[in-house]
Structure formats: structure tokens, C-alpha cells
Amino acid sequence: MLGHVDHGKTSLTKALTGKWTDTHSEEIKRGISIRLGYADTNIYFCQKCNWHSLSEKCPKCGGKGVLKRRVSFLDAPGHETLMTTVLSASSIMDGALLLIAANEACPQPQTAEHLMILNIAKIKNIVVVQTKIDLVTKEQAKAHYNSIKEFLKGSVAENAPIIPVVANYGINVDAVVDAIERTIPTPKRDASLPPLMLVSRSFDINRPGAQINTLKGGVLGGSLVQGTIRKGEKVLIRPGMETPKKGVKEIECKVESLMCEGGPLEAAAPGGLIAVGTSLDPDITKADTMAGCVIGRPGAMPETKADLSFEYHLLERADFDNPPLKVAEPIVINVNTATGIGVVANMKKGIALVKLKKPLCAAPGSTVALSRRVGQRWRLAGWGKTV
Numbered sequence: 001m002l003g004h005v006d007h008g009k010t011s012l013t014k015a016l017t018g019k020w021t022d023t024h025s026e027e028i029k030r031g032i033s034i035r036l037g038y039a040d041t042n043i044y045f046c047q048k049c050n051w052h053s054l055s056e057k058c059p060k061c062g063g064k065g066v067l068k069r070r071v072s073f074l075d076a077p078g079h080e081t082l083m084t085t086v087l088s089a090s091s092i093m094d095g096a097l098l099l100i101a102a103n104e105a106c107p108q109p110q111t112a113e114h115l116m117i118l119n120i121a122k123i124k125n126i127v128v129v130q131t132k133i134d135l136v137t138k139e140q141a142k143a144h145y146n147s148i149k150e151f152l153k154g155s156v157a158e159n160a161p162i163i164p165v166v167a168n169y170g171i172n173v174d175a176v177v178d179a180i181e182r183t184i185p186t187p188k189r190d191a192s193l194p195p196l197m198l199v200s201r202s203f204d205i206n207r208p209g210a211q212i213n214t215l216k217g218g219v220l221g222g223s224l225v226q227g228t229i230r231k232g233e234k235v236l237i238r239p240g241m242e243t244p245k246k247g248v249k250e251i252e253c254k255v256e257s258l259m260c261e262g263g264p265l266e267a268a269a270p271g272g273l274i275a276v277g278t279s280l281d282p283d284i285t286k287a288d289t290m291a292g293c294v295i296g297r298p299g300a301m302p303e304t305k306a307d308l309s310f311e312y313h314l315l316e317r318a319d320f321d322n323p324p325l326k327v328a329e330p331i332v333i334n335v336n337t338a339t340g341i342g343v344v345a346n347m348k349k350g351i352a353l354v355k356l357k358k359p360l361c362a363a364p365g366s367t368v369a370l371s372r373r374v375g376q377r378w379r380l381a382g383w384g385k386t387v
């Protein structure tokens with residue numbers, strides 16, 4: 001879910017899913033967290049009307065639709081974080097919604113940068129949503145629609161459907177749903193690949209003062225990028241946990257339980273957010289300490305590296321100069337769900353070598369988002385692929 005600030009992301013997400021991200025009471029009730037800017041919804045299909053909607057009862061004919069798919073929407077707070085997330089976590093995104101408000105000239109600076117990021121991340125399955133059309137006249141809405149068309153020319157979204165909506169009143173939200181179904185198909189997955197899960201959160205789900213015999217193991221939340229993960233299987237976590245004397249150490253553990261927003265699972269496949277209950281000491285996983293780790297099968301997962309090489313490209317940013325990287329420059333890199341702090345050690349033929357303070361685990365060919373210091377802030381400055 002992308003778009004300039006105040007272009008209606010929260011309203012549309014609410015219209016599509018009936019809620020927004022931080023469902024705190026739900027979280028306490030269920031004992032695991034399912035936030036991280038995810039919100040899920042079910043999509044139904046009415047065969048008679050050949051139309052998708054959010055309700056089992058078809059809004060056009062009143063007939064009964066069939067459940068077609070469950071989808072998760074991901075948002076991240078703030079322009080810089082959102083762009084970094086789209087780049088670094090593109091492997092778990094099947095498509096994007098780009099929101100453009102009808103009451104402002106198109107493109108606004110952040111909208112232009114979001115389209116640039118979609119181009120770089122090669123996210124081709126895009127639905128453009130023209131929001132807030134109730135704030136303009138019919139003629140203005142049409143002229144604005146044409147300016148969106150012009151803006152998208154030559155980009156990955158050139159042929160994307162553009163759906164006008166008034167999210168607050170639910171007007172045309174079904175058309176967005178129908179466009180999502182027709183434009184963003186579920187990718188074909190190779191079920192024979194070994195499982196690989198990106199951990200974005202981790203928790204200790206036990207209440208303070210719980211009895212020893214009721215204690216539950218540490219829980220890891222995140223998304224599978226490939227393969228299937230099953231209850232009862234042995235998995236490896238990399239880079240793993242930090243130890244006082246031996247640095248970061250990988251951990252082997254057993255999958256005790258699996259959970260998605262819809263409830264418990266015996267096995268999980270890619271798509272959406274899952275929580276894995278493990279045999280680990282919950283103290284190891286408390287307060288997101290394992291975020292950025294990768295879960296896989298022993299003998300079939302990427303290596304942990306403290307020296308990371310990636311071919312890199314700098315971005316053209318609208319509001320700051322972005323000169324070539326310098327050796328010894330401190331940088332922050334994001335790969336999948338991992339964040340690494342380091343310094344540029346070497347640059348040769350478009351390949352940068354970064355020495356990281358703490359190692360991270362990423363397969364060759366993973367997309368890297370690169371941030372550098374501009375004034376007092378870390379700004380997204382480039383991207384690349386691990387080699």
C-alpha cells in the first residue's frame with residue numbers, strides 16, 4: 001500500500017479490511033502478535049455477476065459468493081521506511097496498490113518516489129487507486145485521471161487499472177477488490193523448495209508470573225518466501241542469538257506450533273504473516289530480539305556473513321544530494337527483514353563491500369536497500385543485489 005502522505009491509505013485499508021494494523025486487544029487475547037502493518041481480508045467471487053467483493057453476499061445480485069483468496073496488506077509508517085521496506089522486502093510482496101488523491105496535483109513528490117521504487121523492485125502487478133474524488137468536481141476528477149495516466153507512462157504501472165474511490169463511504173471499494181483479483185494473481189510457488197522464512201518480529205508470549213509447567217517457547221513472526229514449514233519439524237535460525245563470548249551463534253529448534261491470523265495451522269505456505277511457536281527459551285525471543293533472522297532447514301539455507309558484497313546503484317532523490325559512496329562511510333543496509341549497520345570497506349566496478357557490526361543472513365541475489373546519513377537522518381540513498 002503506497003502513496004503520498006494523507007492520500008488515504010488508512011481509510012482504504014479500513015474499507016478493505018475493516019481495521020487497521022495495531023489491534024492491541026486482539027493481540028492480548030490471542031497471545032501472539034499479528035501487527036507489523038499487516039491487515040488481512042477475504043475476497044469472494046460471484047459467478048453470476050463475474051464480480052469480486054469483500055462479502056460472501058454479492059453486493060450486485062445478493063447471491064452467495066465463494067471464498068476466492070485471503071490477502072494481506074502491508075504498510076509501513078513514514079515515507080522513508082515505506083520505500084526501504086518495499087525494496088528490501090519485495091520478495092514477500094505479490095503486488096502493490098498505489099494511492100493518488102484527486103484533490104492534489106499529480107504527481108506529488110512522494111508519489112513520484114514510490115513509483116520509482118516500484119520500478120526498481122520490479123513490482124509489476126499494480127492497482128492504482130484515485131482517492132478522495134468526493135472532494136473534487138466530476139470534470140476535475142476526469143482531468144486528474146488523465147494526469148495520472150500521463151504520470152504512469154513508461155513505468156511498470158503504465159497499464160495498471162486506475163480505480164476512483166471514496167474510501168470513507170465505501171464507494172467503489174468493490175471495484176478495487178475486483179481489480180486486485182484481476183491484476184495481482186497469486187504467484188505460482190515451487191512447493192519442492194526447502195522452507196525459508198523471514199523473521200520480522202519475535203516475542204515471549206508468557207505472562208509475568210506464569211508457572212513453569214505452563215510456559216510456552218519463544219515465538220517468531222514473519223513471512224515464508226518459499227517452501228512449506230510444518231509443525232514438528234527441526235529448523236535452523238540464522239544468524240541466531242547474540243552470546244556474550246562467542247558473538248552471534250546460530251540456533252536449532254523445533255516448530256511446536258504454527259499460527260496465522262485465521263487460526264492455528266499444521267503447515268504454512270508463502271503469503272501473509274505467520275507466527276511460529278518454537279522449543280526455544282522465550283527469553284531468547286523476547287522484544288523482537290530475533291527480528292531480521294532467517295528460518296530454514298539445516299543444510300539448505302543461506303550463509304551468515306559479516307562482510308557483505310552487493311552491486312549497487314544510487315537513487316536520484318528529490319530533496320538531497322546523493323554523491324557516490326566513500327570508503328569508510330557509515331551506512332545502514334536493509335535486506336529482507338534484517339537491518340545492518342556497517343562501513344563501506346571497498347568499492348570496485350559497481351560492487352560495494354560493507355563490513356557489518358553484526359552479521360546477517362541473506363541469499364545471493366537478495367535486494368539491498370542502502371541508507372546513508374544526510375544531516376541528522378538516515379535517508380534511502382541506493383539499492384542493489386547481494387553477490
Ligand code: ZN
Nearest residue numbers: 046049058061
Ligand atoms: Zn452477484
